[in-house]
Amino acid sequence: MGFFSFNQFIMFRNSYYRIKTDAGNDTVLYFSTRSGETIALESDTAAIYEREDYDSLPENIFSKLLSTYLIVPSQENELEEVIQENKNSILDSKTLYQVIQPTANCQLGCGYCGQNHTKALLNEGQMDAILERLKYKLENEHSYNTLEIGWFGAEPLMALSNIKSMTPRLKELADKHNLGYSSKMVTNGLSLKLNVFLDLVKNHHIRFFEITLDGTEEFHDKRRFLKSGEKSYKIIMENLISILNHEEFDKLNAVISIRCNVDKMNDEAAILLIDELKNLGLHKKITNFYVAPIHSWGNDAHLKSLEVENFADKEIEWLMYCLKNEFSSASILPQRKKQTCMAVDPKAELVDAYGNIYNCTEISYVPSYDDAGYILGNLDTLSPDDLLPKRDFINWYDLIRENKSNSPCHTCKILPICGGACPKTWKEGIFSCPPIKFNIEDRIALSYLISQKGAEVFETF
Numbered sequence: 001m002g003f004f005s006f007n008q009f010i011m012f013r014n015s016y017y018r019i020k021t022d023a024g025n026d027t028v029l030y031f032s033t034r035s036g037e038t039i040a041l042e043s044d045t046a047a048i049y050e051r052e053d054y055d056s057l058p059e060n061i062f063s064k065l066l067s068t069y070l071i072v073p074s075q076e077n078e079l080e081e082v083i084q085e086n087k088n089s090i091l092d093s094k095t096l097y098q099v100i101q102p103t104a105n106c107q108l109g110c111g112y113c114g115q116n117h118t119k120a121l122l123n124e125g126q127m128d129a130i131l132e133r134l135k136y137k138l139e140n141e142h143s144y145n146t147l148e149i150g151w152f153g154a155e156p157l158m159a160l161s162n163i164k165s166m167t168p169r170l171k172e173l174a175d176k177h178n179l180g181y182s183s184k185m186v187t188n189g190l191s192l193k194l195n196v197f198l199d200l201v202k203n204h205h206i207r208f209f210e211i212t213l214d215g216t217e218e219f220h221d222k223r224r225f226l227k228s229g230e231k232s233y234k235i236i237m238e239n240l241i242s243i244l245n246h247e248e249f250d251k252l253n254a255v256i257s258i259r260c261n262v263d264k265m266n267d268e269a270a271i272l273l274i275d276e277l278k279n280l281g282l283h284k285k286i287t288n289f290y291v292a293p294i295h296s297w298g299n300d301a302h303l304k305s306l307e308v309e310n311f312a313d314k315e316i317e318w319l320m321y322c323l324k325n326e327f328s329s330a331s332i333l334p335q336r337k338k339q340t341c342m343a344v345d346p347k348a349e350l351v352d353a354y355g356n357i358y359n360c361t362e363i364s365y366v367p368s369y370d371d372a373g374y375i376l377g378n379l380d381t382l383s384p385d386d387l388l389p390k391r392d393f394i395n396w397y398d399l400i401r402e403n404k405s406n407s408p409c410h411t412c413k414i415l416p417i418c419g420g421a422c423p424k425t426w427k428e429g430i431f432s433c434p435p436i437k438f439n440i441e442d443r444i445a446l447s448y449l450i451s452q453k454g455a456e457v458f459e460t461f
Contacts, residue, residue, distance in 0.1 A: 012066070013074045014052055017082070017413055021444045031444045033416040034069035034082065036335040038444055082416050083397045089338035090345055096137060096179075097342060099150040099350035100130065100166070102159035104365050107190055109227040112261070112304070114297030115365035117227075120353040121159050127166055129379040130351055131173060136384040137347060138177045147174040149183040151206070152350070152361055157191035159353075167204040184208035188224070189236040197243050201254050210257040211236065215269020216276050223266065244285040257288040262311075263304040270318050278325045289327055291318050295422075296430055298366035308431070312438035320446065324458035332447040334436060340419035343393035355379035359391050360424055393423040407432065414440060 021029040028046035031038045041049060041061070048056045049065065057065075065071040072078060104120040106113075122130075138144060149170055151163060167183070174181040183204070189211040200206040213236065214220045221231040243249065244256065258277070260270050270291045277283050293311050296302040306314070319332065342348040343359045351357055352364040357376045363369045376388040399405035400420055407426040409415050414437050421432040436443070449457045 011074050012052075012054060012071050014049065015070050015072045016078050017416055018070050019413060019440050019444060021441045021448075023445055023448050027448075029444050029448055030065075030070050031333070031440070032068045032070045033414050034078070034336065035067075036333065036417065037068040038333070038448060039064055039068060039070060040448060079401060079410070079415075083401045086338045086340075086344075086397050086419070093339070093345065094143070094145040095148050096134065096141075096144045096146070097148045097150070097345060097348040098130070098134060099152050099342065099348075099361060100156075101152050101154060101350065101352040101364060102156055102162040102166075104154050104353040105158045106153055106155040106188070107158070107226050108155070108188055108224055108232065110224050112223070112263070112294050112297065112299070112301035114299040114301070114368065115154060116367050117154055117365065122162055122351070122353050122355070126351070126355045126379045127162065129355070129382070129384070130166070131169055132384040133349070133379075133382075134170075134173060137387070138173070138179070140385070141347065144177070144179055146180040146182060147177075149181075151183065151185040151187075153186065153188075154353070154365060155188050155191070156185055157187055157196070160191070160196070163200075164204060167206075171205060181205055182207065184210070186210045188212060188232070189239055190232055192236075192239050192243070194239070194242040194246060197239075197254075198246075198248070198252075201252050207253060208255040208257070210259055211240065212259045212261060213237075213273060214261050215266050216272045219266040219269035219272075223261075240282065241280060244282050249285065255287040256285070257290075258286055260289070260291045261294055262291055262306070263294040263301075264306055265304065267306060267311075267314060270314075271321055274318070274321055274325060274327070278327075283325060283327045285328075287328065288331075289322060291315065293435070296425060296428070297362060298368035302430060308433060308435055309438045312435035315435050316439050316442045316446070319443075320458065323450070324455075332443050332450070334417040337417050337419040340396060340421070340423065343391075343423055344396050346389065346391065346394055347387070349376070349388075351379060357382070357388065359393065362422075362424060392427075396420060396423045412437070 015032060015034065017033045019031040019033065023029050023040065026043045028041050028043055029038055030041065045061060054062055102122050104118045106117045147170065156163065171181050183206040185206050187209060192209065212224065214223045217233040220233040224232055226232055260273055262270055277286065294301050294305045339345065342361065349357050349359060350361055350364065355378045356364060357378065358364055358374060359376060360374065363374045374392060376391060377386065396405065400409045403410040405420065405426060406429065407420060409420045418434055421434055425432040
């Protein structure tokens, strides 16, 4: 065993945050949710590890298990370590994140959407106030190195003039403070014509676009139709084709992410959409493709969703099908997640078209939340130096630590890679564990098999 001694090993124990999977061929896999790394051990060595007989482990194996947090100091409170790492990550963050909803309007009338759409737009005074709040934070808070803007809806492109008006001022503010500037947009894709896309990327620094397609035309148009009743799929797909096939696309370093929302009514549509994107030759140009379960948006939409265990099983099928069809985007194993969402960041804010300020993207424009107390303030009456320290969910990690989060996160082995899912839905009493909790073992095995056999894994799929 070398220079290690038994007396040294009594100070250690196996980590609680480990997932074990049998890979066959006398191989056992251990995935550390604290490090996001997997270690493969022969069965005999795995048995030694399981009984914590560290004195019998080869020196290199012990060191690897220790460095990946599969072995930890015996006195360490791992939950406390995870929580503190998360809180430190927020404190140490150098990114100032601002979400802007420039309008409350949207062309679509999706049945599962909980928002109430109107023609409201941010006015000049409110846009000025956003800039003033950001300016105050940059001049008076800890040093940042990046200003990140998220354009969100309703449908942000229905306020394109506002986006074009604000972006130069946002970029100027970032430049003045020697910050990097990044910008992203969640859009339904209807108004994302090629000329609009090129203008936004080249002149307005938006590099990431997420577009939703709820399957192929047959399924999508029954779910994501215009308020006038007209269909939307062909328009969105034509926009995507013209963008992704444009001669300049590869040079623009733009990211196109496709989200496919599914429930019990369209779960078979995901495979069909994957086929269609592959047949159109778009699969390697799309940076990310993922399938998401319909969730509660202040309504009962989640009641039509697949049971989470069922979704988890299908998610593995979708993932393998993407990999088999050479999608460049398929991600198998999750990484450490130290910031659950913007709600846990005390400086991140969302401003809607009425000037209301929130710390969550799931609340604005939703009538059922009007009297829930989630509005932090309003730009029309708020001073730029009022940073609104009293926020829902800002103590999320403390609630988990104290087992007061109305969730099973306190004892969950995937907490380090999940972060607790959605604090708001847990508060509402809605089960919010992600599908990965129920398919993590399959993901670990799949990732390992691909590393060993490559594309051969998919020959029988």
